[in-house]
Amino acid sequence: MAKALYVAYFTGVAGQSIGLFYIGDGMLVGVDVATMQYDGSYQNKPDGSLEGVVEYVLPAGASLITGAPASAAPTRVSVKLALPADFADGRVITIETPLGPVNAKFEKVKDVPS
Numbered sequence: 001m002a003k004a005l006y007v008a009y010f011t012g013v014a015g016q017s018i019g020l021f022y023i024g025d026g027m028l029v030g031v032d033v034a035t036m037q038y039d040g041s042y043q044n045k046p047d048g049s050l051e052g053v054v055e056y057v058l059p060a061g062a063s064l065i066t067g068a069p070a071s072a073a074p075t076r077v078s079v080k081l082a083l084p085a086d087f088a089d090g091r092v093i094t095i096e097t098p099l100g101p102v103n104a105k106f107e108k109v110k111d112v113p114s
Contacts, residue, residue: 003112006088008032009105012065024112028054028081034062040081048085053078066100 003024010017010032021030021038028040036059042052058064058075079097087093088106095102 003114005109005112006106007109009107010065011103012067012100014067015063015065017065020109021106022112023050028052035059036062042081042083050081050083050087052081054081055079064099066097066102068099 003022006021006023008019008021008030010019017032017034019030019032019036019038021028023042026041026043028038028042030038032038036056038054038056040052040054042050045051055076055078058071058077060073061070063070077098079095081095083093083106084091088108090105090107092103092105095104
């Protein structure tokens with residue numbers, strides 16, 4: 001898979017968000033408008049899909065698009081991630097998080113040169 005920057009549009013039962021992600025070299029890192037930082041890793045599967053884990057820290061008192069109640073203290077969340085081949089083709093992908101499902105639509109912004 002080529003290294004690239006992606007924008008992700010997120011929706012949940014209680015709102016929407018947007019994030020920017022670098023995906024390449026087995027790393028998935030990013031930020032979103034709620035100031036969350038994402039740090040993860042993935043493996044390419046033979047069919048072109050990606051499987052991995054992403055972690056992020058929810059700031060104390062942050063409103064969540066999943067509708068889950070805000071936490072009184074920062075909370076680390078780990079999410080198993082499975083993205084199909086050509087995940088940035090405009091399809092909506094449901095990501096199951098410990099705090100509820102999130103729908104994501106990815107668009108490639110730009111390839112990152114090696």
